[in-house]
Amino acid sequence: MTPLAVAQAALRHYPVDPSATLTMLNISENATYAVDDPVARRRTVLRVHRTGYHSLESIESELAWLDALRTDAGVRTPQVLPSVYGKRVVSIADGAAEPRRVVLFEHLPGTEPPDDDLERAFGVLGGLTARMHEHALRWRRPPRFTRFAWDYDGALGADARWGRWQDGMGVGPAERRLLGRLDATLRHRLEAFGTGPDRYGLIHADLRLANLLVDDSGTFVIDFDDCGLGWFLYDLGAALSFIEDDPRVPALIAAWVDGYRSERPLSAAEEAEIPTFVLMRRLLLVAWIGSHADTDLARGMGEQFTAGTCTLAERYLSDCLL
Structure with a gap:
């Protein structure tokens, strides 16, 4: 189906x-639809x-964390709407060995933060991220809680969740050598940084920012589908997805760090390692683009994204040798 x-x-x-009626909102790992009910005069998100x-x-487990963040930490997340049978996750048989899982969420107000004040938006994002990390440290997870890990193996290594970066668009022999050096350096630095x-x-x-919704009442955090175990600073690397070579990045990082420190400590040693997590995410996106070549986003990035990654890799590796 x-x-x-x-x-x-x-x-x-x-x-x-x-x-x-159903209207496609997004398709990536999942397909997301707006559901408009003319009788109830209500929109929901499937x-x-x-x-x-x-x-x-x-x-x-993802939905349990959404609930806990909203009730325990005051982080505004979408509420899950149960089925008529009280189920939060509905299974639909489609002839495959495994059924398709479906979740219905409330529709939240607001729009993505505008591009005209990115530094302010990154400051807000840093503060929200710190509150979520602090909650994760204190939260007693429910029995049978399980999520995958964005450790080295889950991101770039033997269990790479989004595929191999070596299979990314435009990864030829020269790119493979350079990005292989980057991969090895990232692995070494992540091991030294520790867990x-x-x-x-x-x-x-x-x-x-694409997963924030802002309106007059505040800010909502959405799309927890990739949540799992990982380095807290990986969330900053993810915040810079697809714009890692933007000249505003140093200012955006500074704003994020200031916002983060307003809610939770961040040591100088951790701050110094931020480039490692920016490049980790960037290399992971090379893999994602290669394994999602049928999506509009991947086609739009293409081989140019790999070329830009090589430029960033050369700069990062040079800095690591200083």
């Missing part, structure tokens, strides 16, 4: 009028999970 067919079948499990990306227990509880734990893992 197509994602749309799965979504249409899933609506029968929710208190939604049969006349409700997420159709990709087969094989998350288990039922993993999705339920102490003050710097490694439960993270959003895609905490970009």
Whole structure:
């Protein structure tokens, strides 16, 4: 079944009028649809999970953290809307060995922060990120909580979740040699940085401005589909996704760090390692583009993204030798 067919079948499990319409909002790892119910005069958001990306227990674990952040830490997250049978995750059989999982969320107000004041937005983002990290450190996870890890192996190594960077667009022999040096350096520095509880734990893992919604009442955080265990500073690397070579990046990092420190300590040693996490995320995105070549975003980035990554890699490796 197509994602749309799965979504249409899933609506029968929710208190939604049969006349409700589905409008595609986004397709990446999952397919996300706006559901407009003309009878209830309400919009909701339906997420159709990709087969094989998350288990039922993993999705339920994500939703548990959403609830806890909202109730314990005051971080505004979308509420999950249960089916008519009280289920938060609906399973739709589509002929495959594993059913498709579907979740219905409330529709939140607001829009992505505007580009005309990025430094201020990154400051807000840094503060929100610190509050989420602090909550993750204190939160007692429920039984059977399970999420994957964005450690070296899960990101770039033997269990690379988004595929191998070596299979990225435009990765030829010269690029493979340079990015191989980057990979080895990242692995060494991550091992040296360590996974102490003050710097490694439960993270959003895609905490970009695109996953914030801002309106007059405040800021919401959405799209926790990639949340898992990882380095806290990886959330900053993710915040800079696709703009790592923008000349404003040093100012954006400074604003993020200031916002973060307003909520949680960040040592000088941790701050010094920020470039490692920016390049880790960038190399991971080379892999993502290669494994998602059928998406509009990947096609738009293409080989130029790999070339830009090589430029950033040369600069980072030179700095590491100083």
